[in-house]
Amino acid sequence: MESLLIPVLILLLTGIAVLLALRAFNRRTKSVAAANSSNQRVDQAELARTAAAKLTEEEHRRLYALIAQGQAMAAIKLYYEASGVGLRAAKDAVSALAAYPQPFQPPAAPAPEHDDDDVPERFPYRYRAIASKGDVTREVSSNMLNDEIYGRIRTLAKSGDTEAAAMALTRHSDISIKQAREFIALLDD
Template sequence: MESLVIPVIILVVVAAGVAVAARAFSRRQSSAMEAGSVPPPDPVELARNAAAKLTEDQHRRLYALIAQGQAMAAIKLYYESTGDGLRAARDAVAALAAHPQPYRSPAPDVVEVEADDDAPQRFPYRYRAIASKGDVTREVSSNMLNDEIYGRIRTLARSGDTEAAANALIRHSDITLKQAREFIALLDE
């Protein structure tokens, strides 16, 4: 019987320690909730709010960086553009990448009338065009592309008018002429 006394005492001490630690942890959580800690914001709402802080040019450049996989550069651009903290910039860019937002001008009363049917139009989604040949793959992601526009660009490329196809791709995305020519070169066959 004496041999069981010491293990029982150790077991009681460990159980008491776990109970005290659990109680301290629950008190810390409840005091944090009472102090006004808010649950993390909805990522879609975070993306909307983040997009609203950007100008049209900043919005376009940020999504170009996201599409090119340059997360650090996108975070830096957002950080410098908005003045938000680094962690807030990281969270905003992650939300914008996961939930793409179209650019909304600050004055919604102004309606732009487009004179040209082929003038770039912004869609509420990002369109991804992928071209590959062999082991070379290029991707263009833009909210100014859709199936119809990309179809016209492919038709131009396949008919041999690569310059017109590259220029059309530039008008409907945020890539350089060199990148557009590389992409079109993978399309013409």
């Protein structure tokens, strides 16, 4: 009997070790799967946002109508044609849009570039610029002028570029080029 006790104990200890190793392996596998699942959800949500941004309002409406009707192939075809991406990318995008519905977001208008004097901006107030020399006084009142623009016009006039100053003043007010030249002439100090 003693001769069987040692092999049985070895067999029992080996079985316990195998069970503990399997349990640890299963825990690790579950934690890795959970981490991958959460990363995949984030990736899918981001994919849905970028995919929706590639659609016009009409395409967006039609795509979600097809998804709601269960017409996945037609939705993939619509997205494929609308976005110009590959077929696999279109399938992934449509599945992400179905899993994470996105409202239509109109494309953001590009921020206007403020080129010095190209397109005048209208301000909610009227700016008054007054120039005088001797008995002659001229006034320009406009809601397209402000201190910064008037400062640039004065700098152009004082540097001797009176024609550019007069053109800038006509762009930012409702006066004629002749009136602008008369006004700029009064700034030549």
